[in-house]
Amino acid sequence: MTHDLLKNLINTGSPLGISFVGLMFFVAATILAILIRRAARRLEAHLMDITALRFVSALAQVLIFLLGFVLYAHLVPELRSIGTALLAGVSVASVIVGLAAQSTLSNLIAGFSLVLYRPFSIGDTIQLNTPAGVMSARVKDISLGFTILQDDKQQEIIVPNSVMIGSTVIRLQRSNR
Numbered sequence: 001m002t003h004d005l006l007k008n009l010i011n012t013g014s015p016l017g018i019s020f021v022g023l024m025f026f027v028a029a030t031i032l033a034i035l036i037r038r039a040a041r042r043l044e045a046h047l048m049d050i051t052a053l054r055f056v057s058a059l060a061q062v063l064i065f066l067l068g069f070v071l072y073a074h075l076v077p078e079l080r081s082i083g084t085a086l087l088a089g090v091s092v093a094s095v096i097v098g099l100a101a102q103s104t105l106s107n108l109i110a111g112f113s114l115v116l117y118r119p120f121s122i123g124d125t126i127q128l129n130t131p132a133g134v135m136s137a138r139v140k141d142i143s144l145g146f147t148i149l150q151d152d153k154q155q156e157i158i159v160p161n162s163v164m165i166g167s168t169v170i171r172l173q174r175s176n177r
Helices: 002-010 015-044 050-073 075-087 090-100 101-116 159-167
Strands: 123-132 133-142 146-150 157-159 170-173
Touching: 015 050, 015 159, 050 101, 050 133, 050 157, 101 133, 101 146, 123 146, 123 157, 133 157, 146 159, 157 159
Parallel strands: none
Antiparallel strands: 123 133, 123 170, 133 146, 146 157
């Protein structure tokens, strides 16, 4: 009896098997993402500039979940046939998704530019133009889509990366890290 249950749990042709395998891929991806996050936190103490580390850590976590979904879709026969059909229309879908996510993709590419060219790093104090006027703030974090700044009043200012890369930013003070 337990042998049949185990066989059904890993059979991707049955609804129980599809659910179980999907859950296992999700758990594995979550564990890997947590391990990446912990490893990045441990490395932060030993690095002078943590900007690139945080950015790469976030990107790696997203890629882990994406890879887990692709592998899961490849194992399930019903999803594999849908994947083949989607592959035929991928060019049309990519144009539509590209247009729909234009600002998101712009922020992602700008984030890569901020990390690659390093006009400023986490901990630097910068000055830039905002809708409220010229402001000075410390760079708290640079993520995949936006940069988080913190002003003197401890308020967080969230700025899209495309705005940060397209604005004139004055670095007032370089961080000690």
